[in-house]
Amino acid sequence: MVTLTEEDMHRKKNDVKARITLLLSLPDEHQMRFNKYKTTRELWATILKTFGGNEATKKTKKNLLKQQYGNFKVEGLETLEQTFNRLQVIIGQLQFMDVEIEQDDLNQKFLTSLAPEWLMHTIVWRKKSDLDTMSLDDLYNHLKVYDQDTACAYIASQSSGSQIKFEDINQIDEDDMEEMDIKWNMALLSMRVDKF
Template sequence: MAGSDDENPPPPPPQQTPTQQAPHTVSTIKLHILKKGEYDIWAMKMKHYLSYTDYPIWEVIQKGNGPVSVSTDTNGVIKVLPPKTAEEILARERERKARTTLLMALPEDHLAKFHKMTDAKEMWDAIKSRFGGNDESKKMHKYILKQQFEGFSVSNSEVLHKGYDRFQSLLSQLEIHGAGFSTEDAKQKFLRSLPSSWSQVSLVMRTKPGVDSLSFDDLYNNLRVFEFDVKGSTGSSSSA
């Protein structure tokens, strides 16, 4: 009986094809964490990593993902509309995945600064601006950002939310480069930057009790309440 076992050995385990092994190989690749003074090598490794594991995500980071659909409710607050088509759903999912991937590759002490950014391409460019280049170029960029803050203004033809978005983007860049301003300074600067048609509202808001406790977003939402009246008064004065 023992001899019969030798004559019929158990079959060898099935071998995996290269195609079957590929997903395991990809999953074992570690995400490269950005370290001080190593931006160039980090960017190169991230490019190879993303190109190999998920090329569409790399395309989102490099080229952007297109504008999202927005609407304005009865109170004038702008809201991002949920995706409807299969293409929009896929594009939104790729944007989230690209943004999450970049955040996971950043050191923990810098996460809070970049977490506010919702656009992966903008985040990639900001990472390069913050960590790439030499100390002199970084110092110059910080100086330029501060000059842009001091000279910031909202034009008469600019919708309030456009000026708000521009200012928020500038604040994010300043914070990333270690040149951020306090919330109080940012609020006061934005109020002073509004066009002449907002002068009365701006004065009221600057002297309003409790304005110090408002966040910058709360200040913006308070200003939105007055936008219709400001537009109306501007239209009346121009027609007169």
């Protein structure tokens, strides 16, 4: 008679949970094919072999991801958040493939990929001395502050923007106008300071 210790039962319970989690993560059409593997270790090895590809496939995937990263730009009317999220997906895939990206390069890539209405902000942020150590999340959160102002600037730059009535402009709260003016002046000042 085999005696199971509490540790053995705990290990078996964790193995069953892990196996179920792996099976549930597979597409439905693969469930029956992988269900025959009784241990998590066997199941995981088979999943990696089936979906991981060989070295040539991995190299091709890695090169494609590097190319996507190199050519990364805003798409159409994509928002700041959508651009950030799309870049995060590419970065995550590159990290999974063991491709390292320097923080400064990553931040510069994000800034240069933004739409033209972000130009003033990107110029200011590209001159920052701590850009090489700042995380991409921090940079995104700093830029998010200007998201509404940039959207307004984009709308104003469109052909229909010239048809804005004087009454529409007068409806903008005086404090908001002053805040926008201060932000633009601060951006210009920081550019001048960086020149000297």
